[in-house]
Amino acid sequence: MEKNLAVFASGNGSNFEAIAKACQNKRINAQIALCVCDHPGAYVTERAKRLNIPVLELRPGNFPNKQEYEKEILKELKNQNIDFICLAGYMRIVGDTLLSAYPSKIINIHPSLLPAFKGVDAIGQALDYGVKVFGVTVHFVDNTLDGGKIICQAAIPYTGNDREELEAMVHAREHALYIEALKVLL
Numbered sequence: 285m286e287k288n289l290a291v292f293a294s295g296n297g298s299n300f301e302a303i304a305k306a307c308q309n310k311r312i313n314a315q316i317a318l319c320v321c322d323h324p325g326a327y328v329t330e331r332a333k334r335l336n337i338p339v340l341e342l343r344p345g346n347f348p349n350k351q352e353y354e355k356e357i358l359k360e361l362k363n364q365n366i367d368f369i370c371l372a373g374y375m376r377i378v379g380d381t382l383l384s385a386y387p388s389k390i391i392n393i394h395p396s397l398l399p400a401f402k403g404v405d406a407i408g409q410a411l412d413y414g415v416k417v418f419g420v421t422v423h424f425v426d427n428t429l430d431g432g433k434i435i436c437q438a439a440i441p442y443t444g445n446d447r448e449e450l451e452a453m454v455h456a457r458e459h460a461l462y463i464e465a466l467k468v469l470l
């Protein structure tokens with residue numbers, strides 16, 4: 285049966301769009317029933333509107349704490365019968381409210397070979413470190429920064445020094461790997 289996905293994003297949304305296209309093309313047996321965005325007006329919300337995908341835009345600062353913020357999200361996830369959650373550039377640690385409602389059903393993509401280079405600007409961190417094999421990881425989400433059991437990884441050998449070129453390679457690989465992971469998990 286076709287699964288209902290929610291994709292959580294904070295910014296650009298290229299992974300969101302890659303997943304949406306894979307659903308449309310039936311490469312994965314799912315639809316994105318909801319886009320959750322914690323930065324109202326972020327570019328991902330424009331992509332979602334263009335693709336006719338409902339958007340829940342929330343300002344976490346308007347809630348007394350993470351629990352209340354996530355309870356509000358959970359209400360909408362239930363309304364939309366969401367089965368599975370993909371984080372795609374969602375710049376927040378997920379709390380117990382969502383983790384306990386969706387055990388082993390929340391995954392994330394990160395632009396490094398975890399557990400190396402957690403957190404923001406993983407590509408920049410890896411470049412600064414001088415690594416020669418970059419990569420991408422899809423993993424289950426726990427309540428730590430970029431933590432949780434790894435589902436799959438792709439390595440990207442790169443010895444150049446052109447950040448833009450490397451970022452383009454990493455993002456292209458992310459889009460493909462996220463779809464592969466979803467195919468297996470769903």
Ligand code: GRF
Pocket residue numbers: 293295296297298299300372373374393394395458
């Ligand atoms: C990606 O590099 C993803 O791995 C990381 O945040 C970035 C989001 O990019 N978690 P986009 O918003 O999907 O274009």
